[in-house]
Amino acid sequence: xxxxxxxxxxxxxxxxxxxxxxxxxxxxxxxxxxxxxxxxxxxxxxxxxxxxxxxxxxxxxxxxxxxxxxxxxxxxxxxxxxxxxxxxxxxxxxxxxxxxxxxxxxxxxxxxxxxxxxxxxxxxxxxxxxxxxxxxxxxxxxxxxxxxxxxxxxxxxxxxxxxxxxxxxxxxxxxxxxxxxxxxxxxxxxxxxxxxxxxxxxxxxxxxxxxxxxxxxxxxxxxxxxxxxxxxxxxxxxxx
Numbered sequence: 715x716x717x718x719x720x721x722x723x724x725x726x727x728x729x730x731x732x733x734x735x736x737x738x739x740x741x742x743x744x745x746x747x748x749x750x751x752x753x754x755x756x757x758x759x760x761x762x763x764x765x766x767x768x769x770x771x772x773x774x775x776x777x778x779x780x781x782x783x784x785x786x787x788x789x790x791x792x793x794x795x796x797x798x799x800x801x802x803x804x805x806x807x808x809x810x811x812x813x814x815x816x817x818x819x820x821x822x823x824x825x826x827x828x829x830x831x832x833x834x835x836x837x838x839x840x841x842x843x844x845x846x847x848x849x850x851x852x853x854x855x856x857x858x859x860x861x862x863x864x865x866x867x868x869x870x871x872x873x874x875x876x877x878x879x880x881x882x883x884x885x886x887x888x889x890x891x892x893x894x895x896x897x898x899x900x901x902x903x904x905x906x907x908x909x910x911x912x913x914x915x916x917x918x919x920x921x922x923x924x925x926x927x928x929x930x931x932x933x934x935x936x937x938x939x940x941x942x943x944x945x946x947x948x949x950x951x952x953x954x
Contacts, residue, residue, distance in 0.1 A: 739764045739771065743785040748821070752782050752828035779832040779839045786829060787846060790822045803862030804913070808905040810855060811881055815901045818889050823896075827889055852878055872912040880908045 742763035746755055757778055761768045775781035800806045817823065826843075833840030856874035863872055884904055888896045 735764070735766055735770060736774070739766065739781075740785050740788055743782060744789050747782070747785075747825060752779070752825065752832055755782065757781070777836060777839075779829065779836050782825065782829060782832070783839055783842060786822075786825055786843075790825060802867055803858050804867070804905065804909045806858045807855060807877075807881060807909075808902065810851070811885060811901045811905055812898050814882065814885055815896055815898055818885070818896060823889055830890065852882075866914055868909075868912050869914055877908060877912060881905055 739760065742760050743755070746759055746763055755778060757768055757771050760781065761771055771781060775784060800809060818826065829843060830840060833843065855878055859868065859872060859874040859877055862868040863870055881904060885896065885901065888894055888900070894900070
């Protein structure tokens with residue numbers, strides 16, 4: 715029995731030690747990335763900061779990008795608030811866009827942009843980043859746009875994927891290329907502009923439509939150049 719107890723004890727210690735090492739390593743990555751980029755980060759620096767050997771790191775994460783993605787998943791991305799459904803699809807997407815912009819203005823934006831850059835030489839990282847952190851929320855937003863189509867807010871032929879690309883693609887464009895400041899006002903203006911093209915608008919009064927048909931450019935009506943008197947409503951003129 716004593717031997718079995720010792721075996722059970724030995725089997726239990728590595729699991730708790732592994733969990734402790736994992737937490738220390740995540741802390742080390744988080745701290746180091748406060749002052750340097752993902753590109754400049756090294757496995758040696760992480761091992762030294764965490765007080766573990768490099769073989770321990772490579773046992774769990776085959777590459778530096780995989781290690782940073784693990785930290786991103788545990789310490790940053792999960793802290794973002796979930797989107798709240800609003801009365802309209804436009805308002806819901808606007809709230810989501812502003813939430814993303816606020817998050818990207820801080821440490822999350824820095825690490826995310828650097829992970830995407832690392833993913834250019836390691837495509838699996840970008841795919842994993844999208845699958846774990848973007849795909850789910852994109853599906854929720856797409857469902858919200860479908861709701862807007864169903865209740866008559868949005869045009870029936872609105873493509874949810876294109877709308878989301880137009881909004882969030884533009885946000886990530888500014889994040890990565892820094893073509894202009896990524897501000898909340900930009901998010902408000904962006905969503906407003908995108909939804910102008912897909913919202914259902916009330917039809918114009920028929921009288922105004924008729925006025926536009928007979929009016930010349932500049933607002934002047936056509937003159938009656940014939941010798942016939944103006945036709946009365948509901949009657950046609952006979953040919954002479």
